[in-house]
Amino acid sequence: MGKLEGKNAIVTGSSYGIGKAIAVLFAKAGASVVVNYSKSEEKALNVVSEITSIGSKAIAVKADVSKSIDVKNMVNTCVETFGTIDILVNNAGILAFGTIEEISDEFLEEVLAVNYKGTFYCCRETVPIMKKKRYGKIVNISSIAGQRGDHASAPCYGSSKGAMSVLTKSLARQLGPFGINVNAIAPHAIITPMMDYWDEKKRDQMKETIPIRRLGTPEDVAYTALFLVSDEASFITGQIINLNGGYLMDS
Numbered sequence: 234m235g236k237l238e239g240k241n242a243i244v245t246g247s248s249y250g251i252g253k254a255i256a257v258l259f260a261k262a263g264a265s266v267v268v269n270y271s272k273s274e275e276k277a278l279n280v281v282s283e284i285t286s287i288g289s290k291a292i293a294v295k296a297d298v299s300k301s302i303d304v305k306n307m308v309n310t311c312v313e314t315f316g317t318i319d320i321l322v323n324n325a326g327i328l329a330f331g332t333i334e335e336i337s338d339e340f341l342e343e344v345l346a347v348n349y350k351g352t353f354y355c356c357r358e359t360v361p362i363m364k365k366k367r368y369g370k371i372v373n374i375s376s377i378a379g380q381r382g383d384h385a386s387a388p389c390y391g392s393s394k395g396a397m398s399v400l401t402k403s404l405a406r407q408l409g410p411f412g413i414n415v416n417a418i419a420p421h422a423i424i425t426p427m428m429d430y431w432d433e434k435k436r437d438q439m440k441e442t443i444p445i446r447r448l449g450t451p452e453d454v455a456y457t458a459l460f461l462v463s464d465e466a467s468f469i470t471g472q473i474i475n476l477n478g479g480y481l482m483d484s
């Protein structure tokens with residue numbers, strides 16, 4: 234029997250990248266999964282097929298997490314289909330580049346809306362259900378940029394992720410008494426479509442800065458998320474787990 238047998242999970246932005254790896258690993262562990270996407274329906278349906286072919290349940294649900302009405306509908310669909318929600322992974326995110334002078338009002342709003350408000354909305358919709366059951370696991374996919382500030386990305390990206398990390402701690406305090414664990418993962422240098430802008434030379438340079446001497450994989454993040462949502466991790470809450478091959482060793 235898998236670790237997550239009988240559990241129902243929503244993984245936002247899970248049609249590709251880190252979210253896909255989390256959705257598939259949770260399904261392998263026995264969970265039923267909502268594969269959320271905002272634009273890439275075909276990819277989301279492929280993830281659903283992959284999950285059903287391994288004997289678990291999944292549905293693809295279109296929702297732009299930056300829109301609270303979409304989030305409400307997604308959570309309702311999860312409850313109508315699977316009966317309840319036990320696990321929420323806030324993974325959907327967008328990266329940003331540029332100096333502060335180059336960031337327009339509209340772009341700032343978009344980055345904060347997807348990375349921070351989306352996480353807030355998803356938590357706001359699922360928490361009442363989890364509170365009633367006195368059981369829930371929330372994992373937020375933050376970033377190293379939210380820990381130490383932006384290096385290559387634009388300053389609005391790191392601050393959106395920093396806000397996500399503080400939200401993680403605030404919710405962990407509020408929800409611990411209700412049996413709900415809230416943690417975040419702060420990855421660095423994970424090879425996904427988000428990192429397509431790195432060419433081979435840049436990737437080799439990055440490896441040299443990482444003590445483990447390799448880049449991360451979506452599965453590295455997925456295994457960490459699986460541990461955090463497992464009952465074995467029930468005494469861990471309010472933590473931001475650095476996942477970076479040793480590149481950053483404090484917060």
Ligand SMILES: NC(=O)c1ccc[n+]([C@@H]2O[C@H](COP(=O)([O-])OP(=O)(O)OC[C@H]3O[C@@H](n4cnc5c(N)ncnc54)[C@H](O)[C@@H]3O)[C@@H](O)[C@H]2O)c1
Nearest residue numbers: 246250251271297298324325326376420422423425426427
């Ligand atoms: N790849 C890395 O090195 C790295 C490092 C630190 C943090 N992260 C974070 O990990 C998460 C996943 O990143 P990734 O590397 O897989 O990126 P990615 O670009 O490959 O995937 C992002 C996912 O988010 C979805 N998404 C974007 N906007 C959305 C919206 N409005 N509503 C719903 N879904 C939306 C996309 O469709 C996609 O599935 C992001 O939050 C990212 O900030 C990634």
